Amino acid sequence: MAGGHMKYRQLSRDSAHRQALLRNLVTSLIKNEAIHTTWPKAKEAQRLAEKLITHAKKNDEVARRKAQAILYTPHELLPKLFGEIRERYAERPGGYTRVLRTEPKDRYDQAPSAILELVDGPKDMRFAMTAAAVARDRALGKRHSDLTQKNIAKVTRYRREGRDAFEDMVGRVEGMGLQEKEQEQQGGNGNGN
Template sequence: MRHGKKINHLGRTASHRKALLSNMASSLILHKRITTTVAKAKALRKYVEPLITKTKDDSTHNRRIVFSYLQNKYSVQELFGPVAEKTASRPGGYTRIIRLGSRLGDNAEICMMELVDFNELLIGEATAKPKAKRTRRSKAAAGADDAKSSATDAVVVEEAPVAEAAVEEVAAETTEEAAAEAPEEGTDEASADDSAEEEKK
C-alpha cells in the first residue's frame, strides 16, 4: 500500500535525495539529455520543471531561488540563457521521458530524459510535416456546395460556344479587312507605275 507516500524517497535520506536531484537537474540543464532510471526521472521532473518556469521572469530574486536549488552558477546561467529563450512560449511540460528498456545488472527500468525544445530531430519533423486541418461539415452543407459547383460548371459550358463564336467573328473580320486592303495596295502600285512611265515620256 502507498498510504501517505506523496514523494518517492528513492531509498535515500532527505539530504542525499536533495543533492542527487540537484546534481541531476544541473546535468540535465547543461547537457539537455541524461540517461537514468524511470523512478529518478519522474522525481527529477517534479524538481526541475518549476525551476524552468521561474526563468520566464528573469529577475535577481528568481535567479537566487534557482541557485539555492541547483548550487551551480554555470547551470543557472545556462537555464536563464538559451533554455529560457527556447521555453518562453511553452506553458509547461518542458521535459520528455523516453523508456529504453531494462538495465543488465539489476533489471531496473532505464530511460532517457531530455528537454523537449532541444531535440532537433523531433523539432525538424514537426516543422516539416504540419498537420493538415480537417474541416467538418454537415451533409446539407456538403450537398449545397456540390449543387453550387455543378451550377457553375453548367454556366461555363454554356458560355464556351458563345466565346468560340465571338473568336470566329473577329477572325472573319480581320481576314475581310486584309482582303480589302490587298487590292488597294495593288492599285497604288499600278498608279505609281503609270506615273513613272509618264515622267519618262
C-alpha cells in the same frame, strides 16, 4: 500510514541524499539537455526541472536565487538557464521536459531506465524521430499516418521557426541515405537471402 498517498518518491534514500541526487540530475540535465537514468529518478528529477525552468521564465532576483540554490554549478549554468533556455520556453505554458522509457541500463539489476530530456532543444529525440519518419514516408511515396501528423504538430508548435527547422532536419535525414539502405535490406529479405 500504510497504503497512503505519497507526495514524492523516496528513492530509497534519506532526505539529504535524495535532494543531492535530484540537484545533481537537474544540473546535468541543464548542462547536457538529456540524461539517462532510472525511470523513478527521471520522474522525480522532471518535477524539479519543471520548477527550475518556471523560475527562469520569471527572470527576477528571487528566481535567480532559487535557481542558484538548486544548481550545483550556478556560475556555469545560470547564463544558459536565464538566457537560451528561458527564451526557448517563453511561449510554452509548461511541459518543458519529456521522459522516454528505454531498455534497462544495467543488465544486472534490470532497473527500468529512461531518458529525461528538454523538449524543443538540439537533442530532442521526438523531433529527430518524427523527421526520420517523414523522410521515410516521402522516400516510399506513402502518406503520413495520423500519429506522424500529430507528432509533426507537437514538435513544431512551440519551436521557433518550427516548420523550417523541421524541414531542415528532414532534409538532413534524407541526405544520410538511410532510405536506400532500408530498401536494400527489404529487397534482400524479399529474395530469400
